[in-house]
Amino acid sequence: TGLGAKGWEVDAVEAYRTVPATPSPEALAAAAEADAIAFTSASTVDGYLAAAGHDAVPPAVVCIGPVTADAARAAGLTVAAVADPHTVEGLADAVVAVLEGTVESSP
Template structure:
């Protein structure tokens, strides 16, 4: 049976700034609600500038860590891909794994065939740090993250006494958009941001032009990045998921 189309976003143009490999689910959800998605990736995921050696070193001594903490699906994918190259994926079976939110937890389960051991109620780095208990003697946490990661998780764990090893698992770069895409972006009804790096990438792409569409964010950290960049936020998703973003877009453009 064909899924019923919901036209609450009929004739609305919505910019999706996610990396290309992560955009399809949100794009299809927008189309089901009648919107016209404009896929304008503000980031692309590439290997870290250090060549991945610090990540390799941490993976080869994974048994020394009590926890691995992930703050994005990209971090999960990049770390497990590197673990496969070094033949150490099986070592993750003996370490507890934390996820910042549902999408990261879903990627952990897909990669490791088991659920995350910890997912905080507050789905950001501050919430994840707060969800950790106090460390026991010898406890250590491995944090593979973006080269552009914000410091809240590492700082929060360190302040609580955790021994933290943080390394770059990947970095994000800003793709160039065609003139046609930039023109579509300029007239859009809404722009969706799912990470601080996407905010900065999008502003670089439009090169000082104003963001005219309603700004919709996946969570408080991304909303804070928008505010820091001078972008008024129209709506923040109540849940860090595609469904949560759709609801926020509807609220932002239909008011």
């Protein structure tokens, strides 16, 4: 069913690999005191919670897209907003909207 089965030579290449960061205690403390946190992927949700725990999540959680938001919700977080468009610029705009109180609701 794959290319190899159809006679093609296939080389598997690791294009990228996600490696969890090890933030300093100072960085974790600063993040916990923030007004909002922005997540760019499901792995950043998992990584932050593994490093900091649920008690260190700022009051407003903003996600870059629906997959990230689903991961945050599955981890027990309340998502304040999801970026639209699902870009870094859209994420920044969503954070600003949350902090200014102009977000209507999270999808």
